[in-house]
Amino acid sequence: MAKLTKNQKEAYAMIEQDKLYSVDEASVLVKEITKAKFDASVDLAVRLGVDPKKANQMVRGVVTLPHGTGKDVKVLALVTPDKEAEAAEAGADYVGLDEYLDKIKGGWTDVDVIITMPSVMGKLGPLGRVLGPRGLMPNPKTGTVTMDVAKAVSEVKAGKIDFKVDKTGIVHAAIGKVSFSPDKIAGNAKELLDTLNKLKPAASKGVYMKSIFMSSTMSPSLQVDPKTV
CATH class of the missing domain: 3.30.190.20 (Ribosomal protein L1/L10, rRNA-binding domain)
Known part of the structure; x- marks a missing residue:
């Protein structure tokens, strides 16, 4: 011992x-x-x-x-162009779509939470093997798949x-x-x-x-x- x-x-x-x-x-x-x-x-x-x-x-x-939480939570908002401004204003650290999907395919997961929209979830399916084991796959039950992206980002940042x-x-x-x-x-x-x-x-x-x-x-x-x- x-x-x-x-x-x-x-x-x-x-x-x-x-x-x-x-x-x-x-x-x-x-x-x-x-x-x-x-x-x-x-x-x-x-x-x-x-x-x-x-x-x-x-x-x-x-x-x-x-x-x-006392932690600076890094948030990635995977959203369409019309939602980018509100995600950024709400405090998302990274905002975009295709360029970040490509980064994730390459193994990049340097975030704590990913927030996205229902229309984008189809593109995330193939990335399940990367995001799932790290607990990063967005889920409607946890409020990380939503049309109200700004609210979701603000809540995560707030704790x-x-x-x-x-x-x-x-x-x-x-x-x-x-x-x-x-x-x-x-x-x-x-x-x-x-x-x-x-x-x-x-x-x-x-x-x-x-x-x-x-x-x-x-x-x-x-x-x-x-x-x-």
Whole structure:
């Protein structure tokens, strides 16, 4: 077993073993136990009582974090010429169509989110093998395929994220940075958890939120009490 560093030992010493923290408590402590020299991301991992293999128990959605993600999200708007101006004005980092489709075919994927229009989706189909594994394929369910391109770009820039339960039944999401105040971290966490609660599948029986862990890029995990959500 690898030896813990001095900072790691100090971080673990600040955590009460077997304690279930409230969202507010965890949001304060995650800042205190993070010793990274960079602005680490704060993440939530939520284990749900669902079977992702069954279509009627798939949990997927979007949420706009009230305090943003703290990340400069790079947005590519793949739109027709008549939509280019509004996409650019809304803050898209890259705007165009055929030239970017060619770049993607060549392996370029240096963006975080791609927003497009229904009429363009047919051109994106052949690029699924490039975009799919990177989570970049636009989807109407996440609001990234729309005629209201400006609104979609603005929402993503403001902190809109999409999430999907993985094959083990866990939803992972970045909810901010350790430089955020505890109130902002807690506010973003609660918004995500409230959204997940609203998406509970009718076919899901028993306990829905089985466990919640909050951590930063370089910190141990803090277990959050699902009953306080």
